[in-house]
Structure formats: C-alpha cells, structure tokens
Amino acid sequence: MQLSTSQRIPDPAHDVLRYQHQPLDAIFAPKSVAIVGATEKPGSVGRTLLWNLISSPFGGTVYPVNPKRRNVLGIKAYAAIAEIPEPVDLAIIVTPAPTVPGLIRECADVGVKGAVIISAGFKEIGQPGVELERQILEQARRGKMRIVGPNCLGVMNPLSGLNATFAPTIARPGNVGFISQSGALCTAVLDWSFRENVGFSAFVSVGSMVDVGWGDLIYYLGDDPHTQSIVMYMESIGDARSFLSAAREVALTKPIIAIKVGRTAAAAQAAASHTGSLTGSDEVLDAAFRRCGVLRVNTIDDLFNMAEVLAKQPRPKGRRLTILTNAGGPGVLATDALISGQGELAPLEPATVAALDPILPKHWSHANPIDILGDAEPERYAKSLEIAAKDPSSDGILVILTPQSMSDPTQTAEQVVKTLQESEISDKPILASWMGGANVAAGEEILNQASIFTFPYPDTAARVFNLMWRYSYNLRGIYETPVLPDVHCRDLNSHCPDRDSADRILQAVRNSRRSLLTELESKQLLAAYGIPTVTTQIATSAEEAAEIAQQIGYPVVLKLHSETITHKTDVGGVRLLLKDAETVKRAYHAIEESVGEKVGSQHFLGVTVQPMMHLEGYEIILGSSLDSQFGPVLLFGTGGQLVEVFQDRALALPPLNTTLARRMMEQTRIYTALKGVRGRQPVDLAALEQLLVRFSQLVVEQPWIKEIDINPLLVSSERIIALDARIVLHDPEAELNQIPRLAIRPYPTQYVSPWIAKDGTTVTIRPIRPEDEPLMVKFHQTLSEESVYLRYFHMIKLQTRVAHDRLTRICFIDYDREMALVADCENPETGEHEILGVSRLSKLHGTNEAEFGMLISDRAQGKGIGTELLRRLLQVGKDENLEQITAEILSDNRPMQRICEKLGFKLKRQMDIVEAVYPLE
Known part of the structure; x- marks a missing residue:
C-alpha cells in the first residue's frame, strides 16, 4: 500500500514547474482591455x-468607454462597460474618485477580473476617501476582482508590449520586476533605465494598495519565469504578514531589493501624508527585512546594481574579500569602503603567497590587497586571479585595473574571462572595476557579457560586495537549522510553559482593572515560561520586611511594591545593600515616606524583599513593545541604568528559534563581550539563546501583553537571572480582536494532539518545525523507490531529497501560507523520536485554494496514519476558510484514491492522473 500524492505547485524536491493560473494574469496578460x-x-x-x-x-x-462619445481616436467607444460585446479581462479607470465604486460594481456584474484605478482622491485625502476605498473593495470581493491602485501610474508588461500607464513611453524588456509606491518615481526610474540600458519584466505602480499589495506582486513575480530579480520602492508596508510571507518564500530563489523611504522622522511624515498611511519604526523595518531575506539599499543605483549582480553572480559565503589591483591607491580606496561597511580583507593563505611569488615581481604587496604592480600585463592578471580565487579564505574577488602604459584593458578583460571559464571558478562572486572611462569601455563590455559585474570606481564595488554578503548572511539565518528545544517537550515549539499559571496571573490583573503588573506578578509570569528570576517576597510592614530578610539572608534589596508606579527609582523606591534588620526597617520607612511625598501614599502597598545579588557579569535588557505595522517586536541589548545612553540594541520579530536568537545577539556590541574578553569566561550563549526563545514564546502566546522589559537580565559564565521586570498590559477595555497581531504567524499549537494508530502505536500529530530536519533525513531513509515515485512523479535520489537546502524549505515553513503535519512517535527500542508520515497543505498563489501532498513511511503504512493526517488537513482548510482543496494522484496509486473518496473528495480521471477535489464552500 503506497500512500503519497503530488502537488501542482512547484515542489522544493525538484524543478518541474507546471503552469498554475494566476488571477493577476488578468492585469499583466489581458486579452482585452477597457x-x-x-x-x-x-x-x-x-x-x-x-x-x-x-x-x-x-x-x-482595446475598448474605450465614454458615454459622451461614439468613438475615441477613431476607435468605437461604448457608453458603459456592460455594453462591450466581448468579455473584458482588465478595466483601467481614470474617472473622478466618487464615480469609481459604481464603476467597479458594473465591472463585477459583467465578470471583469482585474482593474487598474489611476484616479486619485482616496485615502490620501482623509475619511471620505477611506470610505470610497471601502466601497471599492466590497464590490471587488463580490466579483472576485483584483485591483491595482488607486492613485497610481498603472502597469507595464514590457515583454508583451502592454503599456497600461500614462508614462510617455514603455520600458525596455528585461528580467527585472519593478514595483513602486510612487508614480513620480516610476517615471524617473523609467528615464534612468533608458540611459543605463536596464530592462524590465514588469513595471508596476501600486498607489495606495486598496487590494493588490506587496505580497501579491512578490508571489506573482516569483512565479514568473521571465523575472530574475525584484526591486521595490516602498513608502508603507500595508499587510505586513502578507509581505513577510511572500518575501521569505521568494527571496530564496530570486533576489528582492528594496528602497524604503522614511529613515528620518521628516521623511516618514512626508511619506505618510503622501500615501495616507502611517509608517512604523525604521529599525523595526530593518528587522523585518532581515527576517524575510529582503536586501535594503539607499540609492537607485544600488537598487538596480544589486538586482543585476545578485542575478548574475553567486552569493558570497562570508564577508572576506580579496582585492587584486595594479595600483596601490585604488586598492586602499576599496579597502576603506569594505571595512567601513563591516566587510573584511581575506587573509592570504601561505600556499597562496607561495604560488604568487614566482609569477609576480619581487616587490608585490605579499598581502591583501594583492598589488601586482603597474606594469602588469594581461597574463599576469589572469594567473594571479586564478591563484587568488582558489584561496579557501576568500569569499569574493574584486579585480581592479587602472590604465597605465603597460596595461591593456581589453586584452586583460579577455584573459580574465578565459581564466575564469577554464578554471571553473564558480562558487564565489567576481567583481571588477575597470577605471578610465572611454579607454576601458571595450574591456568592460567583455566582462559584462561574461556576467562579471563592472564598476567605474573600486569603492563602489566594495560597497556592493558588502551588500551581497549581508544579503547572503540574512538568508542563511532564515534557513539555518536551529537546535532542538532544551527540554523534552517535543510536542510544542519550545520550552513547555505553565500556561495555566500565566493565564491566571494575567486574568487576575485584568479583573482588577489594572494594566500594570507588580514586580512580583511580573516575575511569576516570567517563571511560568522558564525564565529564572531572583527570589522575591512582599512585605507590608517594616517588621515583616526584616523577618523576610532574615530568612533570605543578608544583604538584601528593598523595592517599592505598587500597582501603579512603573519606575521605582524615580520616586525613591529602591534601597540596596541592606545588611541587618534595623537597616531594613529604616529603608522600609524611607521608601514609604518618599513615595508619599512625591506621588501620594495611596501608591505605596509595601515593599518587595530580594537578596542582594553579586553583580558579577553583564547587564542585559530583554524586552518587547508594539510597532504600528508589525505588531510585537523584540529587543535585546546592553541593559542597566544607562540603557538609553548606550543605545546598544537589536530588534527582531517573534517568534524566535535558537538560530534567529543568536543572529539577534550578533547585531549588538555587547555580544563580543559575551563571548569572553580580557580573561573573562564566556557567557553560556546556548543557554541565553534558549532563554530568548522562551521569552519570544511568552510574547507570542500572551497577546494581552503590550510592553515587557527585563532590565537587568544578569548574565555571566555561571548564571542567567532576571533581576527586575516590568510588564504593561493592554487597556482592560480592549477586545482581543483590537490588539495588533503578530507579523509572523507563530507555531500553531492548536494542531498538536496525540492519536492512537490501528496497531496501538501512540503518535503525536503536530505541525512540522525547523528543528525537524534531522528527523526528516531519517524519514527519507525509510522510503522505497515506489513511494518516492508516487509522491514526486519521478525518481529522486536520497542524496537530493535530504540535501540541507531542500529540507530547510520543507521544515521551515510559513504557517500563514502552508501547513505541514507530521506523525511523530517515540521508538520504544531506541527512545528516539521518529517521523512516520508527512502531509502538507499549500495555498495556491493568488487564490483561496490549496493543494495537499502526503508521504507515509513504507513500514508505517496500513495503520491509518494517512487517513488521519488528511482528515486533519481538511480541518485546517476549514479553519483557514479555504474554498477548496485539490491534489493530483497517479492512477496507479489506488490506496490514496480510496482514502480521498472515503473523506469526501471527488475524483476525476485524466489519462495517468487522477485529480482529487474537496470543496469547502
């Protein structure tokens, strides 16, 4: 019995792409336009x-629509879109804003599938415009239309000749997909592209994005075989979750480069007034881009330079660059630009130096930059490049040529290209800077034709290399396999929290109509999520404080216990290093008196008594607050009383795993110290990673939390402990649906539950996790050739199926777009966990439909696992409000067909394929 299905969507296991209809085809590839x-x-x-x-x-x-004219420019005109005798794919609307909702209603009535609204006068003018957009969207949803705009320039498909814009000319055809939120910038880029000979596969002005947003367009261009890279000009994000989902999926195969304006407060305000949208923190946006693999740049030149170079050259594995030059000055210029951008000069291996010595003059630099001197002829360039490129310490090469009496820019370019082709150096990027304008143009052309990107100046090339390695670094962080959770709780995403205790604490605070947790409540909540805290007890009298201090052991700390005051030091609410009972009593009365004088005695409810910790180690701040666009955002950095002064922090979007936690820490200056400096022992970074994961889980699972700070979190080689915490909840009157949602959908614990197979085996059915990659390797080792063939419709070698690049895409999924359930059980003989089966539900781009795939281990078949996995996928589809679920099954795969029929699928046979359809509406 073989249980497996295939999916029409591109599968990460192979490169077979089958055509999938996209609703946006009506906009980019219409057969008729009104x-x-x-x-x-x-x-x-x-x-x-x-x-x-x-x-x-x-x-x-093309059909003109104008009720006042019988023809326009000699073409027959129609009074209304309903009078056009043929079906219309795309409607372009340029009438005044108040007329647009009615026109969209007419389009929906006659089945128009796409519209581009050029007209302005919508949300950028305030509430009346917002209402017009609501009416437009209501009618579009009714007719299942997709809309670009309003307030936009339009769209171009230069490859087909479609110019549905009011720009003066159509863009050149090419392989870059360009999306802009500014119509004016579109025209400027268009002019620039003609000068620079840049071509486009799509050219889109999105306007205020009432419907089609960044995510839709990224998916569309990601599926487009003619698009090699995607570049974007952004003013606001719109639907953050949709953007992040699409970008993270597409960025792995196609570079996505963005300019996002609004780095300064003034620019952010200007963008908001222009688009009618609020913009969030620029630091948060950088964190979001890192999380989804989008490369952010600052100039139009960099935008298109990176689009081209990332499409032509391999990604560097690290930040170390080798510079090969025939002049010292340009090498130094490139070095300065490289180091200032956090890149590094690659150290030359002794073997590399030894290989260069015989072919270079005696006075060559013997270091990186490799100065081969001004009399370098083409052969010296070629031989030096071949040796330098093979150095394992190098992640990329920059070849610089300055025209000198002995240099021949054209022949050198020819020799460089020939050397690279013959030596098959293809695992690292090769950049070139041929300096000299018209004198080196022929050489530049030769290099460009060989996909070697050229720059007029070496510092520009070094800056681009820095952008390349940073892009590669961020992508690796997304798909690097994290370690397993630190406790035996495999059914959940991370540490097993005491959710019941956490819920009781938060509910009690909300029931008391408070939004601020006391210090004790805050620490109890942290403890529920496995975050160690310092012992804390409440005293409501001086005598009780002294008694508790005696039990804890001197010295102790007294802090204000209050339900209303956030910062205790501001009101004299902290007393340190108390060494005996009398000192404790005096401190208690001093705090009570100070609070009464500064804010009123009603804010004093007693004190907390804590042991005075020996502050050997580093003070860290760990926190979370809300961003207007991305919801909860995590913060990690240097803590203590001077946290605002040092401003050493990194931001990240939850949820985290251990890899993402480490990447977050690596962005801070304190991270260098945590690894151990000046004889100090390093902090247990693995334990700190796990703590960040637990903290992230707390933020994800407790949406009532508005702000949370642990400051300081004391970390050393011996311990990690939270000394103080502040937690603020949303207003007690707030409803859960009013609270900003997470930008990235967290691990769906609601789909985790035990199940008993037919043979009595206890199985946990749960969503897949990034940490499952090792288990998936073992799972594929259990599959027969027949099972593999029935799943993928052709044979795939085990080595290919278990490759890291493939399994990361299978295990590290976006739960907002895809759901993969695994059947996980513990082997009674080894005590190790094993995956017995995998089922996957993937939404089809641009639709409200999904396809499922399934693969069951040969030795686990016949136990009902396949039926149960599919039954649960159908429930996921219902929860996600999908319209239908489909699959393709080989006609020989009778067992899978029987399961589908049993669960209510309708089967349709087509040659060797059986199409299974399950309607959910």
Whole structure:
C-alpha cells in the first residue's frame, strides 16, 4: 500500500514547474482591455492611456468607454462597460474618485477580473476617501476582482508590449520586476533605465494598495519565469504578514531589493501624508527585512546594481574579500569602503603567497590587497586571479585595473574571462572595476557579457560586495537549522510553559482593572515560561520586611511594591545593600515616606524583599513593545541604568528559534563581550539563546501583553537571572480582536494532539518545525523507490531529497501560507523520536485554494496514519476558510484514491492522473 500524492505547485524536491493560473494574469496578460474615461482631450490621462495601449501592441483588444462619445481616436467607444460585446479581462479607470465604486460594481456584474484605478482622491485625502476605498473593495470581493491602485501610474508588461500607464513611453524588456509606491518615481526610474540600458519584466505602480499589495506582486513575480530579480520602492508596508510571507518564500530563489523611504522622522511624515498611511519604526523595518531575506539599499543605483549582480553572480559565503589591483591607491580606496561597511580583507593563505611569488615581481604587496604592480600585463592578471580565487579564505574577488602604459584593458578583460571559464571558478562572486572611462569601455563590455559585474570606481564595488554578503548572511539565518528545544517537550515549539499559571496571573490583573503588573506578578509570569528570576517576597510592614530578610539572608534589596508606579527609582523606591534588620526597617520607612511625598501614599502597598545579588557579569535588557505595522517586536541589548545612553540594541520579530536568537545577539556590541574578553569566561550563549526563545514564546502566546522589559537580565559564565521586570498590559477595555497581531504567524499549537494508530502505536500529530530536519533525513531513509515515485512523479535520489537546502524549505515553513503535519512517535527500542508520515497543505498563489501532498513511511503504512493526517488537513482548510482543496494522484496509486473518496473528495480521471477535489464552500 503506497500512500503519497503530488502537488501542482512547484515542489522544493525538484524543478518541474507546471503552469498554475494566476488571477493577476488578468492585469499583466489581458486579452482585452477597457479604458473607462477614455477621451481625446489633449494632454489628458485618458487620452495618453488609450494612445499607449494602441501604440504598443500587446496582442489584445482595446475598448474605450465614454458615454459622451461614439468613438475615441477613431476607435468605437461604448457608453458603459456592460455594453462591450466581448468579455473584458482588465478595466483601467481614470474617472473622478466618487464615480469609481459604481464603476467597479458594473465591472463585477459583467465578470471583469482585474482593474487598474489611476484616479486619485482616496485615502490620501482623509475619511471620505477611506470610505470610497471601502466601497471599492466590497464590490471587488463580490466579483472576485483584483485591483491595482488607486492613485497610481498603472502597469507595464514590457515583454508583451502592454503599456497600461500614462508614462510617455514603455520600458525596455528585461528580467527585472519593478514595483513602486510612487508614480513620480516610476517615471524617473523609467528615464534612468533608458540611459543605463536596464530592462524590465514588469513595471508596476501600486498607489495606495486598496487590494493588490506587496505580497501579491512578490508571489506573482516569483512565479514568473521571465523575472530574475525584484526591486521595490516602498513608502508603507500595508499587510505586513502578507509581505513577510511572500518575501521569505521568494527571496530564496530570486533576489528582492528594496528602497524604503522614511529613515528620518521628516521623511516618514512626508511619506505618510503622501500615501495616507502611517509608517512604523525604521529599525523595526530593518528587522523585518532581515527576517524575510529582503536586501535594503539607499540609492537607485544600488537598487538596480544589486538586482543585476545578485542575478548574475553567486552569493558570497562570508564577508572576506580579496582585492587584486595594479595600483596601490585604488586598492586602499576599496579597502576603506569594505571595512567601513563591516566587510573584511581575506587573509592570504601561505600556499597562496607561495604560488604568487614566482609569477609576480619581487616587490608585490605579499598581502591583501594583492598589488601586482603597474606594469602588469594581461597574463599576469589572469594567473594571479586564478591563484587568488582558489584561496579557501576568500569569499569574493574584486579585480581592479587602472590604465597605465603597460596595461591593456581589453586584452586583460579577455584573459580574465578565459581564466575564469577554464578554471571553473564558480562558487564565489567576481567583481571588477575597470577605471578610465572611454579607454576601458571595450574591456568592460567583455566582462559584462561574461556576467562579471563592472564598476567605474573600486569603492563602489566594495560597497556592493558588502551588500551581497549581508544579503547572503540574512538568508542563511532564515534557513539555518536551529537546535532542538532544551527540554523534552517535543510536542510544542519550545520550552513547555505553565500556561495555566500565566493565564491566571494575567486574568487576575485584568479583573482588577489594572494594566500594570507588580514586580512580583511580573516575575511569576516570567517563571511560568522558564525564565529564572531572583527570589522575591512582599512585605507590608517594616517588621515583616526584616523577618523576610532574615530568612533570605543578608544583604538584601528593598523595592517599592505598587500597582501603579512603573519606575521605582524615580520616586525613591529602591534601597540596596541592606545588611541587618534595623537597616531594613529604616529603608522600609524611607521608601514609604518618599513615595508619599512625591506621588501620594495611596501608591505605596509595601515593599518587595530580594537578596542582594553579586553583580558579577553583564547587564542585559530583554524586552518587547508594539510597532504600528508589525505588531510585537523584540529587543535585546546592553541593559542597566544607562540603557538609553548606550543605545546598544537589536530588534527582531517573534517568534524566535535558537538560530534567529543568536543572529539577534550578533547585531549588538555587547555580544563580543559575551563571548569572553580580557580573561573573562564566556557567557553560556546556548543557554541565553534558549532563554530568548522562551521569552519570544511568552510574547507570542500572551497577546494581552503590550510592553515587557527585563532590565537587568544578569548574565555571566555561571548564571542567567532576571533581576527586575516590568510588564504593561493592554487597556482592560480592549477586545482581543483590537490588539495588533503578530507579523509572523507563530507555531500553531492548536494542531498538536496525540492519536492512537490501528496497531496501538501512540503518535503525536503536530505541525512540522525547523528543528525537524534531522528527523526528516531519517524519514527519507525509510522510503522505497515506489513511494518516492508516487509522491514526486519521478525518481529522486536520497542524496537530493535530504540535501540541507531542500529540507530547510520543507521544515521551515510559513504557517500563514502552508501547513505541514507530521506523525511523530517515540521508538520504544531506541527512545528516539521518529517521523512516520508527512502531509502538507499549500495555498495556491493568488487564490483561496490549496493543494495537499502526503508521504507515509513504507513500514508505517496500513495503520491509518494517512487517513488521519488528511482528515486533519481538511480541518485546517476549514479553519483557514479555504474554498477548496485539490491534489493530483497517479492512477496507479489506488490506496490514496480510496482514502480521498472515503473523506469526501471527488475524483476525476485524466489519462495517468487522477485529480482529487474537496470543496469547502
């Protein structure tokens, strides 16, 4: 019995891509276009649009719509879109804003599938415009239409000739997908692209994104075989979860490079007033980009430089660059740019130096930059490059040429290309800077034709290399396999928290109509999630404080116990190093008196008594607060009383795993100290990673928390302990659906539950996790060739199936777009966990449908595992409000067909394939 299915969507196991209809095809590849508002008025948008469409033939029919004219520019016009005799794929609307909702209603009535709204006057003008957008979206949803805009330039498909914009000319065809939130910038980039000979596979102005957003377009261009890289100009994010989901999936195979304006407060305000949208913290946006693999740049040149170089060259594995030059000055210039961007000069291995000595003059630099001197002829360049490129310490090469009396830029370029082709050096990027303008143009052309990116100046090349390794570093962080949780709690994403205790604490605070937790409540909540805290007890009298201090042991610390005051030191609410009972009593009365004088005695409820910790180690701050666009955001950095002064911090989006936790720490200056400096023992970084994961889990699972700070978190080689904590909840009147949601969907614990197989085996069915990669390797070792063939429709070698790059995409999924359930059991003989089966539900891009795939270990078949996994996938589909679930099954795979029929699928046979369809609406 073989239980397996295939999916039409691209599977990470192979490169077979089957055509999948995309709703956005109606916008980018229409067979018929109606222009609502077409006119002959000179200089008008309606006339320009019509002229652009008919002067750049795209293979479709154009229908002007104007109730006041019988024809426009000699083409028959129609009074309404309903009067057009043929089906219309795309409607372009250029009429005044108040008329647009009605026009979209008419489009929906006659089955138009896409619209581009050029008109302005929507949310950028305030509440009346917001209401118009609501009405537009309501009608679009009714007709299952997709809409670009409003307030946009339009869209181009230069490959087909579609120019549905009012730009003066169509872009050159190419392989870059360009998306911009600014129509004015679109025209500027268009002008720039003609000068720089840059071509596009798509050119899109999104406007205020009432419907089609970043995520939709990233998915569309990610599926487009003509698009090699995606570049974006952003003013606001819109649907953060959709953007992050799409970008993280597509960035692994196609570079995504973005300019996001609003780094300064003034620019952010200008962007907000222009788009009618609020922008969030720029630091948070950087964290979001890192999390999904988007590379952020600051200039238009860098935007397109990176799009081209990442599409042509391999990604560097690290930050070490080897510079090969025939002049010292340019080498130093490149070095300065490299180091200032946190790159590094690659150290030359002794074997590399030994190999270079015989072919270079006696006075060559003997170090990196490799100065081969001004009289270097083409052969010296080629031989030096071949040796340097093979140095294992190097992650990339920059070749610099300055025109000198002995240099020949053209022949040197030819020799460089020949050497790289013959030596098959393809695992690291090769960049070039041929300096000299027109004198080196022929050499530059030779290098460019060989996909070696050239720069007029070496410092620019070094800056681009820094962007390349940073991009590669972020991608590796996303898909690096994290370690297993630190406790035996495999059914959950991380540490097993005491959720019941946590819920009781928070509910009690909310019931008392408070939003601020006391220090004791805060520490109890941390303890429920396995975060160690210092012993803390409450005293409501001086005598009780002295008694508790005696029990704890001197010296002790007294802190204000209050339900209303956040910062205790501001009101004199902290007393340290108390060594006896009398000192404790005096401290108690001093705190009570100080609080009464400064804010009123009603804020004094007693004190907390804690042992005075020996502060040997480092003070860290660990916190979370809300961002307007991305919801909860985590913070890690240097803590203590001077936290605002040092400003040493890193931000990240929850949830975290151990890899992401370490990457977060690596961004701070304190991280260097944590690894051990000046004879100090290093901190247990693995334990600190686990603590960050638990903290992230607390933030994810307790949405009532608005702000949380652990400051300081004391870390040393011997211990990690939270000394103080502050937790603020959302307003007691707030409803759960009003609270900003997480930008990244967390591990779905609701789908974790035990199950008993037919043979009595106890199985845990749960969503897959990144940490499951080692288990998936062992799972694939149990599969027969027949099972593999029935799942993937062709044979795939075990070595390919268990490759890290493949399994990371299978295990590290986006739960907002995909759900993979595994059947996990413990082997009674070895005590180790094993995966017996995997089922996967994947949403189809641009639709509300999904396809499922399934693969069961040969020795686990016949136990009902496949039926149970599929039954649970159907429940996931219902929970996600999907319209239908489908699969393709080979006609020989009878067992899988029987399971589908038993669970209510309708089967349709087509040659060797059986299509299974399960309607959910």
